[in-house]
Every structure is written in structure tokens, then in C-alpha cells.
Amino acid sequence: MNLCKCGCGQEIRFDRSFVLGHHVRLNHPTKSKEVREKISLSLSGDKNPSKRPEVREKISLAKMGKGHSLETKKKISNWMRENNPMKRPEVAAKVSKKIASLGENHPMRRSENKRFGKDHPSYGKHHSVETKNKMSEAMKGRHYSEEHRRKISQAKKGNQNPNWNSGSSFLPYSLEWTRELRQFIKDRDNNECQNPYCDCKTKGLTVHHIDYNKQNCSQFNLITLCRSCNIRVNTDRKEWKRLLRKILWSKY
Numbered sequence: 001m002n003l004c005k006c007g008c009g010q011e012i013r014f015d016r017s018f019v020l021g022h023h024v025r026l027n028h029p030t031k032s033k034e035v036r037e038k039i040s041l042s043l044s045g046d047k048n049p050s051k052r053p054e055v056r057e058k059i060s061l062a063k064m065g066k067g068h069s070l071e072t073k074k075k076i077s078n079w080m081r082e083n084n085p086m087k088r089p090e091v092a093a094k095v096s097k098k099i100a101s102l103g104e105n106h107p108m109r110r111s112e113n114k115r116f117g118k119d120h121p122s123y124g125k126h127h128s129v130e131t132k133n134k135m136s137e138a139m140k141g142r143h144y145s146e147e148h149r150r151k152i153s154q155a156k157k158g159n160q161n162p163n164w165n166s167g168s169s170f171l172p173y174s175l176e177w178t179r180e181l182r183q184f185i186k187d188r189d190n191n192e193c194q195n196p197y198c199d200c201k202t203k204g205l206t207v208h209h210i211d212y213n214k215q216n217c218s219q220f221n222l223i224t225l226c227r228s229c230n231i232r233v234n235t236d237r238k239e240w241k242r243l244l245r246k247i248l249w250s251k252y
Helices: 033-042 053-063 070-083 089-105 129-139 146-155 179-188 227-232 237-251
Strands: 205-209 222-226
Touching (some): 179 205, 179 222, 205 227, 222 227, 222 237
Antiparallel strands (some): 205 222
């Protein structure tokens, strides 16, 4: 059996020395650091042709309607399972450090990139029954080990959790937080969830503190939400606070 001389381990025809294209892996000039840096600089910023709109459009049209075969997808999946660079500690640490350094400048944290309700690309879309069954079958039999569960738990405990708010969930409500007050707020809001993007307006209504302060029970800090939305507003608190205040001020 003849194997490729680049060291990849792939089998080749008897009359060949390399898999097609693998000959460049040996003693290729791009292996030197200086050459790689020159190539990187020559393709950085506006010099990169793929950043020009006309080039991007050509690439998009050329790839439209094309997809990998099932066999190719399986090969990619198997290769990534074993060679995923994010599994290497040095790569994971580098990516994590880069994300942390971006702070509020991270694309997913910018307010203009946060889309809710009708602005969200998945709004009004639903998986077909066939897709749901495929997802269900793919997840069957998958179980996290006890060690993996413990690691997830430790990684999201206390102030390491993205929704951590200085332990406010353990603080008691004020004495003003009564059943009568909650019913008054619900009646004021016509017993409907006040989130304009909510689909179930009247199911499981709760009263939410807009500033997330349990001690502030002013009627201008309270708003009616369904259970689903009350859970949803615990993420991106700054954005939800701004939106809910705007809704309340516009009505009252």
C-alpha cells in the first residue's frame, strides 16, 4: 500500500507520490513565519479582494444552491470531532481572552444587533414536524456525565453566571409587595402581558419590577408580564429595562 509522502496517512495510486495538492506541504515557502506575515499584511483591510462588494456578490452567486453531499458532511463532522481547534486549551484561552477584551464592543452585545419580536429573524417561524422528529432522534440517548454536569454547574455558579445580579434573588420583597398591589397592577394593564412581542398575552400573568429592585414597589416601576416573558427579561436586563419603561411611560 502506497501512502502520501506528506505524512497525512492517505492511500495513493502506485504511480503517484502525493495526494493531489499535498506536495506543497513539504518545504513550502509559506511555512516560514516571515512569508506568512507578508501574506497576512497583503490581504488585510481593504486589500482583501473578498471584501469588495462585487467580489462578494460573485462568490455568493457561485455558491447559491450548492451544498455538501451527506458523505462530505459526515467526513467534516468526524474530522471536527477529533481536530476541533477549540478543544486545544491554548486556542480556547486565546478566544476567551479576545472576547473578554471586546467588552461592550462585542458584536452580540451591541444594542443595534439585539433583535426582539418582529425584528428577530426567527419571528413567526416554526420547525416542521419532520425537523422536530429529527432533532428529537438526534438527542436521544445523549447524557452528560456527572463530572461534566458538575463542571457546567461550577462554571455558571454565583457571579460567573451571565445573569448574576449581586444575589438580588435572595433578598426579601418589601412590605408593600401585597396581593392587592399585584392585582391592582394587573387590572391597570387590562390583565394582559405588556410585552408587545408576546404571543400569549393572558396566560400565567405576573408582576415584574422594571428596575429589578424588589424594594421599589412604586406603581411606575411595576408592569404586567406573562410567566414566559418574566423569565425572558432576566437576560439583557439593560435593554429590557429601557423597553419596559418606554412602554409604561407611553401609556401612563
